[in-house]
Amino acid sequence: MIHARKKLLASALAAVLMPAAALATVAVPTAAHAAEEADCQLTAVHALKKGDGTIPKSLDFLADQLKDDEFAAYKSFKLIERKALKLKRDTASEARFSTGNRIGLTLLGNEGSRLKLHADIRSRNGETKLLAADYSIANGGVLLVRAGELEHDGETGKLFFAIQCSGKV
Amino acid sequence: MNTEATAGVNPEELHAFFDDELPADRADAIERMLAEDSDLGAEHEQLGLMRGTLRASLEAEAEAVPQARFEQVWDEIDRAIERDARLQAEADRSPSVWARVWAAFKPLRLPALAAAGAAAVTLAVISTDSEDPNKTPAVASVDETSDAKPAAPAPAPSEAETPEPTRLADANPGGQATPPEPEIAPMPVPESSEAEIHEIDFGGKNGRISNTGTVTVLYVEDVEATSSERSL
Numbered sequence: 305m306i307h308a309r310k311k312l313l314a315s316a317l318a319a320v321l322m323p324a325a326a327l328a329t330v331a332v333p334t335a336a337h338a339a340e341e342a343d344c345q346l347t348a349v350h351a352l353k354k355g356d357g358t359i360p361k362s363l364d365f366l367a368d369q370l371k372d373d374e375f376a377a378y379k380s381f382k383l384i385e386r387k388a389l390k391l392k393r394d395t396a397s398e399a400r401f402s403t404g405n406r407i408g409l410t411l412l413g414n415e416g417s418r419l420k421l422h423a424d425i426r427s428r429n430g431e432t433k434l435l436a437a438d439y440s441i442a443n444g445g446v447l448l449v450r451a452g453e454l455e456h457d458g459e460t461g462k463l464f465f466a467i468q469c470s471g472k473v
Numbered sequence: 474m475n476t477e478a479t480a481g482v483n484p485e486e487l488h489a490f491f492d493d494e495l496p497a498d499r500a501d502a503i504e505r506m507l508a509e510d511s512d513l514g515a516e517h518e519q520l521g522l523m524r525g526t527l528r529a530s531l532e533a534e535a536e537a538v539p540q541a542r543f544e545q546v547w548d549e550i551d552r553a554i555e556r557d558a559r560l561q562a563e564a565d566r567s568p569s570v571w572a573r574v575w576a577a578f579k580p581l582r583l584p585a586l587a588a589a590g591a592a593a594v595t596l597a598v599i600s601t602d603s604e605d606p607n608k609t610p611a612v613a614s615v616d617e618t619s620d621a622k623p624a625a626p627a628p629a630p631s632e633a634e635t636p637e638p639t640r641l642a643d644a645n646p647g648g649q650a651t652p653p654e655p656e657i658a659p660m661p662v663p664e665s666s667e668a669e670i671h672e673i674d675f676g677g678k679n680g681r682i683s684n685t686g687t688v689t690v691l692y693v694e695d696v697e698a699t700s701s702e703r704s705l
Contacts, residue, residue: 441668
């Protein structure tokens with residue numbers, strides 16, 4: 305009697321676990337999907353040491369970053385320009401800014417849910433290399449780059465580029 | 474060879490005299506001794522030479538430090554001051570009773586808001602049902618004391634008498650109140666944007682990577698890279 309009950313329990317357990325195991329086998333390769341494309345936004349921000357500390361609505365999406373201690377020395381921020389880029393894996397795409405800077409981005413792949421990217425920033429004359437970096441970042445994460453001093457609308461401040469990419473990973 | 478006067482001045486006192494740290498009467502006495510004693514005078518002169526050499530060397534070193542370095546240092550100091558002031562302000566601000574009560578009810582806020590929303594929708598539905606469907610909000614603004622004829626049958630609303638439903642819209646002319654939408658809608662940013670830098674080249678200039686846990690910032694400096702030990 306006990307033996308029969310054990311057999312019944314084992315059968316029931318197997319019936320429950322088998323579909324789960326099968327599902328896991330199918331699901332795992334899907335989760336490890338490689339990023340082939342990414343949508344990126346590049347934002348040029350003018351950081352000034354004068355102002356009342358408010359972050360304009362146009363830069364709301366960067367508020368957490370701009371309120372970080374790293375930017376405590378700046379009292380106001382202005383959006384200069386925003387560009388969108390569509391990246392394909394291993395293919396460089398470039399955006400040119402009104403400041404003269406050029407930013408090239410390449411999607412190198414992904415590390416789990418993090419995107420691997422290559423960024424290449426040229427100076428305001430468009431020729432001199434300021435920065436070339438390979439990095440990985442959370443999907444949708446923002447990397448900020450300070451690219452020297454800039455006079456814009458009669459005010460002198462620092463030029464920052466925010467690089468943000470999101471892909472299907 | 475030290476004279477009697479020299480013997481009366483020890484090196485500490487001579488240094489103090491050199492730095493203008495002696496009382497006036499003692500300083501006068503030493504000044505007289507310096508005039509009389511050539512050895513003491515030479516020793517005093519030596520101190521002057523040493524100070525000149527040291528100052529020149531420090532000035533030369535300071536000249537070698539680029540302006541951007543100073544600015545960077547000041548930025549760091551500014552940041553530290555701001556951070557300290559903010560932390561101090563937060564520490565000074567003790568939460569009020571209401572703030573504490575509000576915090577205590579934090580887990581209940583969402584259900585309460587949902588319930589309030591549902592209640593508001595229900596009330597709105599009930600009040601709409603109880604009203605005359607033909608009644609417009611503008612009727613309330615009609616002055617009932619002027620030329621009101623309640624006994625007369627209600628005339629069919631003519632075009633001239635019908636309140637303009639667009640009047641509310643006129644009070645808020647479009648295009649001025651709402652700011653223009655940015656051409657590119659921003660993407661949501663995850664809580665942590667910490668980047669891991671695998672390889673970096675600052676194009677022959679100085680640069681640094683700062684990671685705060687919330688954000689990663691790459692600083693490209695305005696000056697060419699130097700081999701100075703003071704490079705930050």
